[in-house]
């Protein structure tokens with residue numbers, strides 16, 4: 341058994357489950373919970389004790405997922421990212437994952453830092469940042485659906501393409 345690809349695939353699964361798992365937690369659980377918590381004044385506790393560690397695991401799991409994915413591609417990295425017919429499915433999946441990684445670090449995290457008061461900001465700026473974070477998080481949520489289709493399709497290409 342080729343140890344490196346097997347280890348990379350195992351680590352890729354775990355990192356991908358952590359990243360997408362927390363993305364689904366934020367979108368399907370925490371956003372609604374924060375709304376009702378705001379009503380009874382307990383939202384600050386969630387944003388103080390739950391959100392920061394959850395966001396840290398989320399951010400670094402995105403990096404680990406990308407790096408283990410790239411390791412899995414290995415010598416086929418260029419063929420995948422240039423969408424060669426032989427690597428079309430994994431290429432699409434890899435690009436979707438790369439766009440999601442960019443959204444997390446270049447758009448979402450800066451907005452979350454403002455919204456959570458981790459950087460100096462007015463209430464109006466925090467409100468606008470919360471809106472931006474909501475839209476980008478929903479966008480990444482939507483991107484997981486085709487991404488997971490193509491990640492699965494890549495390993496079982498014969499059935500799909």
Ligand code: HEM
Pocket residue numbers: 352353356357359360405406408409410412413430433434435436437438440487491492493494495496
């Ligand atoms: C949210 C991000 C991602 C998730 C949740 C994810 C998940 C997965 C899963 C579940 C598989 C296994 C499919 C199977 O064997 O049936 C897989 C395979 C793979 N992923 Fe990802 N992935 C993500 C992003 C990426 C990225 C960004 C890359 C490349 C830079 C990548 C490269 C690969 C490769 C090369 C395979 C192996 C395909 C094969 O078996 O031929 N993945 N991924």
